[in-house]
Amino acid sequence: TKYVYAFTEGDKDMKDLLGGKGANLAEMMKLGIPVPPGFTISTEACQTYLQYGYSPDSLQVEVTTALRQMEMDMGKKLGEAENPLLVSVRSGAKFSMPGMMETVLNIGLNDESIHGLAERSGNPRFAWDSYRRLIQMFGKTVLDIDGDYFSDALDAAKESRGITHDTELDVEALKELVDEFKAIVERETGNPFPQDPREQLDGAVEAVFRSWNTDRALIYRRRERIPHDLGTAVNVQAMVFGNMGDKSGTGVCFTRDPSSGHSGIYGDYLVNAQGEDVVAGIRNTLALEDLEQLDKKSYDELLDTMHTLETHYRDMCDIEFTVEEGKLWLLQTRVGKRTASAAFKIAAQLVEERLITRDEALTRVNGEQLTQLLFPQFDDEADKTVLTKGMAASPGAAVGEIVFSNAQAVERTNAGADVILVRRETNPDDLEGMVVASGILTARGGKTSHAAVVARGMGRCCVVGAEALQVNAAEGTLTVRGSDRVLKAGDVIAIDGTSGEVFLGEVPVVPSPVTIYIEQGLDAGLAAAQDEATKELVTSVHLLLTHADKRARLTVRANADAPEDAARARAFGATGIGLCRTEHMFLGDRRQLIEKVILADSGEEQEEAFDALGPLQRGDFVGIFEAMNGLPTTVRLIDPPLHEFLPDLTELSVKLAVKEAQGEGVTAEEKKLLETVRENHEQNPMLGLRGVRLGLKLRGLFGLQIRAIAEAAADRIEAGGDPKPEIMVPLVGSVRELQIIREDAVEIIAKVEEDRGVKLDIPVGAMIELPRAAITADSLTEEADFFSFGTNDLTQTAWGFSRDDVEATFFNEYFDLGVFGVSPFESIDTRGVGKLVSIGMKNARSVKPEIQCGVCGEHGGDPQSIHFFHSVGLDYVSCSPFRVPVARLEAGRAAV
Ligand code: ADP
Ligand code: MG
Ligand code: MG
Numbered sequence: 082t083k084y085v086y087a088f089t090e091g092d093k094d095m096k097d098l099l100g101g102k103g104a105n106l107a108e109m110m111k112l113g114i115p116v117p118p119g120f121t122i123s124t125e126a127c128q129t130y131l132q133y134g135y136s137p138d139s140l141q142v143e144v145t146t147a148l149r150q151m152e153m154d155m156g157k158k159l160g161e162a163e164n165p166l167l168v169s170v171r172s173g174a175k176f177s178m179p180g181m182m183e184t185v186l187n188i189g190l191n192d193e194s195i196h197g198l199a200e201r202s203g204n205p206r207f208a209w210d211s212y213r214r215l216i217q218m219f220g221k222t223v224l225d226i227d228g229d230y231f232s233d234a235l236d237a238a239k240e241s242r243g244i245t246h247d248t249e250l251d252v253e254a255l256k257e258l259v260d261e262f263k264a265i266v267e268r269e270t271g272n273p274f275p276q277d278p279r280e281q282l283d284g285a286v287e288a289v290f291r292s293w294n295t296d297r298a299l300i301y302r303r304r305e306r307i308p309h310d311l312g313t314a315v316n317v318q319a320m321v322f323g324n325m326g327d328k329s330g331t332g333v334c335f336t337r338d339p340s341s342g343h344s345g346i347y348g349d350y351l352v353n354a355q356g357e358d359v360v361a362g363i364r365n366t367l368a369l370e371d372l373e374q375l376d377k378k379s380y381d382e383l384l385d386t387m388h389t390l391e392t393h394y395r396d397m398c399d400i401e402f403t404v405e406e407g408k409l410w411l412l413q414t415r416v417g418k419r420t421a422s423a424a425f426k427i428a429a430q431l432v433e434e435r436l437i438t439r440d441e442a443l444t445r446v447n448g449e450q451l452t453q454l455l456f457p458q459f460d461d462e463a464d465k466t467v468l469t470k471g472m473a474a475s476p477g478a479a480v481g482e483i484v485f486s487n488a489q490a491v492e493r494t495n496a497g498a499d500v501i502l503v504r505r506e507t508n509p510d511d512l513e514g515m516v517v518a519s520g521i522l523t524a525r526g527g528k529t530s531h532a533a534v535v536a537r538g539m540g541r542c543c544v545v546g547a548e549a550l551q552v553n554a555a556e557g558t559l560t561v562r563g564s565d566r567v568l569k570a571g572d573v574i575a576i577d578g579t580s581g582e583v584f585l586g587e588v589p590v591v592p593s594p595v596t597i598y599i600e601q602g603l604d605a606g607l608a609a610a611q612d613e614a615t616k617e618l619v620t621s622v623h624l625l626l627t628h629a630d631k632r633a634r635l636t637v638r639a640n641a642d643a644p645e646d647a648a649r650a651r652a653f654g655a656t657g658i659g660l661c662r663t664e665h666m667f668l669g670d671r672r673q674l675i676e677k678v679i680l681a682d683s684g685e686e687q688e689e690a691f692d693a694l695g696p697l698q699r700g701d702f703v704g705i706f707e708a709m710n711g712l713p714t715t716v717r718l719i720d721p722p723l724h725e726f727l728p729d730l731t732e733l734s735v736k737l738a739v740k741e742a743q744g745e746g747v748t749a750e751e752k753k754l755l756e757t758v759r760e761n762h763e764q765n766p767m768l769g770l771r772g773v774r775l776g777l778k779l780r781g782l783f784g785l786q787i788r789a790i791a792e793a794a795a796d797r798i799e800a801g802g803d804p805k806p807e808i809m810v811p812l813v814g815s816v817r818e819l820q821i822i823r824e825d826a827v828e829i830i831a832k833v834e835e836d837r838g839v840k841l842d843i844p845v846g847a848m849i850e851l852p853r854a855a856i857t858a859d860s861l862t863e864e865a866d867f868f869s870f871g872t873n874d875l876t877q878t879a880w881g882f883s884r885d886d887v888e889a890t891f892f893n894e895y896f897d898l899g900v901f902g903v904s905p906f907e908s909i910d911t912r913g914v915g916k917l918v919s920i921g922m923k924n925a926r927s928v929k930p931e932i933q934c935g936v937c938g939e940h941g942g943d944p945q946s947i948h949f950f951h952s953v954g955l956d957y958v959s960c961s962p963f964r965v966p967v968a969r970l971e972a973g974r975a976a977v
Pocket of ligand 2: 401413
C-alpha cells in the first residue's frame with residue numbers, strides 16, 4: 082500500500098484517502114493557488130496505526146522520501162541549525178470535524194535551529210514566539226500534558242510584566258517562557274523536550290492519528306453519523322508565518338455570507354498572529370475589508386483567489402489564509418458549512434448565476450435542512466431566561482403552562498390553555514397528554530426515547546434528557562438542580578426543540594413563512610415573510626421543491642387516520658394516504674363495543690355489537706375519503722392484539738380480589754370478563770393474535786370494516802365525490818390467509834354495490850411486514866392488488882427485536898459497540914431489512930410487473946431510507962403529514 086501522497090499528486094475527489102483538507106490542498110495546488118508545499122499521509126495509515134498501535138515501517142520510509150523531496154523543493158532541511166525548514170502536522174478526515182482533532186505547528190524547532198530561524202528571519206522575537214508555541218502544542222497534544230500548565234505560565238509572564246497581549250512579550254520574556262515550558266515538559270514526562278526534528282515529526286503524526294479517538298471526536302461523530310472506522314489523514318506542510326511582524330497576519334473568510342448566502346466579503350484578519358489565534362479570540366480581529374488598507378496587494382490577490390475557488394467548486398467556500406511579509410498563502414479551503422436557510426438561498430442563487438443546474442442545486446440541500454425551516458421559531462429579538470438545556474428531540478418552539486399528567490393536560494387544554502407536558506420520561510400511557518400538549522419536555526431519555534420518537538411522528542416540539550431537571554409529578558413540582566427555583570403546574574415555560582433550550586416564562590413565537598408557503602402557496606408564503614431575506618428564502622424553497630417534484634419518481638403519501646390530518650397532508654403535497662390505521666377508531670367510548678364483541682357468547686350477540694359499530698366506522702371513513710377526494714386512501718384493517726381493547730389482566734385480577742376480600746361480591750359478568758381477559762392474555766402479543774390472524778379468528782370484525790369502507794365509498798359517490806379506497810390486510814404471512822380475507826371482501830363489496838346501485842373499485846392488498854411475506858411475495862401476488870412494506874414491523878421481525886423492549890435496554894451499548902451507527906428503526910437497515918424489501922419487490926414484480934408497491938412506517942420520512950426505497954424501485958413512500966415536504970424533497974434528490 083502507498084501511504085504518502087505529495088500535494089501535487091492528489092485532487093479534490095480523493096477525500097476518502099487524503100481527507101477533506103488534504104484533497105482540497107492538492108486541488109488548490111492544481112489550480113495554481115499559492116499553497117505551502119507538503120504531503121498527506123493517508124487515512125489507511127491511520128487505520129493501520131489504530132489497529133496495531135504503531136505505524137507500518139513502509140510509512141516511515143515513505144515519509145522520509147516525501148520529506149526529502151520537500152526539503153529539495155524548499156532548499157532547506159527539517160530542523161537544520163542554519164536555515165531550518167519548519168512544518169505543520171495537521172489532521173484532516175474525510176468529513177470535516179472542526180476543532181475535534183489535533184494540529185501541531187512549528188515542528189523542527191529546537192535549541193539549535195531556533196538561532197538559525199532568528200538570524201535568517203532577522204526577527205528573533207518571532208522565532209522565540211514560534212518555539213514557545215511548538216513546546217506548548219507539542220506538550221499538550223503529543224505528550225499529553227495538561228494544557229493549563231502552559232497557559233498559566235503564559236498568563237503569569239504577562240502579568241508580571243503588566244501587559245495584556247501575547248504580542249507585547251519581548252524576546253527576553255519569550256526566552257524565559259521557553260525555559261519554563263521546557264521545565265514543565267521535563268517535570269511532567271521525566272524527559273526533556275525532544276530535540277530531534279524527526280522524532281518531533283513522527284510523534285506529532287502519531288498524536289494526530291490518536292486524536293481520531295478522543296472523546297470529543299467520538300461524540301461528534303456519533304452525532305453527525307460519521308462512521309468510526311474512517312480514520313484521519315495527516316498533512317505535513319511547510320510552515321508560513323503570520324507572526325513575523327506587522328506586515329504579516331492570518332485570517333479566515335467565506336466567499337459568501339454563510340448565514341444569508343449573499344456575495345460579499347466576510348471574514349476576519351489578525352495582524353502578527355499564527356494558527357488558531359483568529360478563532361481563539363485572544364485579540365480583537367479586524368474585518369477582512371480592513372486588510373485592503375493594510376496590504377492592498379495581498380487583499381486583491383485574496384479576492385481573486387476567492388473568486389477562483391467559488392467558480393471552481395461552484396459553491397460557497399470557506400478559507401484559511403496567512404500573509405507572510407506581504408506574501409499571501411492559502412492554507413485550507415472547503416465547501417463551507419451553512420445554516421439551513423442559507424443552504425436553500427445559496428443553491429437558488431447559484432442557479433440564478435448559472436453556476437449550477439437545478440439538478441445540482443437539489444444536491445446542495447437536504448430534508449433535514451428543510452425540516453428546520455418548517456417549524457415555528459422563537460422570535461430572535463425577544464428577551465429570554467434560560468432555565469436549562471436538554472437534547473433537541475423534535476424541532477419547533479412551544480410555549481405553555483406546565484402540566485405533569487394526562488388529566489391536567491386535557492383539563493387545561495379544554496380550558497383553552499397551551500400546555501407543556503413535563504415528565505421524567507414518557508411511556509405509551511402518556512399519549513393522551515402528548516397529543517393535546519404544545520410541547521413535551523422530559524428529564525430522561527435520548528433521541529430515540531419514547532417521547533422523542535412519538536413527538537417527531539406527531540410533529541410536536543420536544544426536548545428530552547434535560548438532566549438538570551427534577552420532576553416530581555406526585556407533588557407537582559419542577560426544580561432545576563443547582564437552583565432553588567420551584568416551578569409548579571400552571572407556571573409558563575417555553576421549549577426550543579431545535580436547540581434543546583428551556584426558557585422561563587412566555588417567549589414570543591413566529592410561524593414559519595416556509596410552512597405557510599407549502600400549505601397555502603407562493604403568494605401566501607411571500608405575504609407572510611416580513612423582510613426581504615425571508616422572501617428570498619421562500620422563493621428559494623419554492624424553486625427547489627418544485628424541481629424536486631418534477632424529478633421525483635417516488636411519490637409521497639401520508640400516514641393519517643383523521644380527516645384533519647388527511648387535509649393537512651394533502652395541503653403539504655401528499656398524493657394520497659398510504660396508511661390509514663383503524664385501531665384508534667376503536668378506542669374511547671367504542672372500546673366497550675369491542676369488549677362486547679369479544680365477550681359475546683353467541684353469533685347473535687356479536688352481530689349486535691358489530692351493528693352498533695358499523696355506522697360509526699363508516700362515518701370515520703366518509704370524513705377521510707372526503708378530505709382525500711380523488712386521491713387514494715389505503716385503509717389498514719385492524720392490526721393490534723385483542724388484549725389492547727380489554728382491561729389489563731393484573732389490574733382486573735387485583736380489583737376483583739379486593740372486591741371479594743371486602744365482601745362486596747363479584748358478579749357473574751365480572752367473572753366472565755376476567756376469564757376472557759385471561760384467555761386472551763399473551764406472553765408476546767407482538768407475535769401473537771393480531772393482524773390477519775385476528776381477522777380470521779373474528780371474521781365479522783374485518784367484515785364490518787370492509788363493509789364500512791365500501792358503504793362510505795358509496796356515500797361519497799352519491800354525494801358526487803370521488804373516493805379511492807384501498808383495503809390493506811396487515812401481518813400476512815401466507816397466501817391462503819390473504820385469499821380468505823379477499824374472498825370475503827369481494828363478496829361484501831359486491832353486496833354493497835348491489836344494495837346501493839353503485840360501481841365500486843376497491844383494490845385489496847397486503848402489508849409486507851413478515852420475512853415470510855417478503856420471501857413469498859411472488860405467490861402472495863396471486864391474491865394481492867398491491868403491496869405496502871410495513872418496515873417498522875419488518876424491522877422487528879427481521880431482527881427479532883421487540884422495539885419497546887430493545888431501545889431502552891441495550892441500543893446504547895449497540896451504538897458504542899458499533900453493531901449499528903443509527904437505530905434500524907430510524908433509518909432502514911439496508912443490508913438486512915432493506916434486502917427483504919428488495920427481494921419482496923423482485924418476487925412480486927417477477928409475476929406482476931405493474932404491481933404497485935409502497936412503504937409505510939417511519940422510514941418513509943427518513944431521508945437515507947427514501948434514497949434506498951428509490952433505488953429498489955418502489956412507487957411511493959408514506960410518512961407522517963409533517964414529513965411530507967421533506968420526503969418530496971428527498972424523493973427528488975434521490976432521482977438526480
Ligand atoms: P483545524 O482542522 O482544526 O482547522 P488546521 O490543521 O487547519 O486545524 O490548523 C490549525 C491552524 O494552524 C489553522 O489556523 C491553520 O491555518 C494553521 N496552520 C496549519 N498549517 C500551517 C502552516 N503550514 N503554516 C501556517 N499556519 C498553519
Ligand atoms: Mg483549519
Ligand atoms: Mg405492522
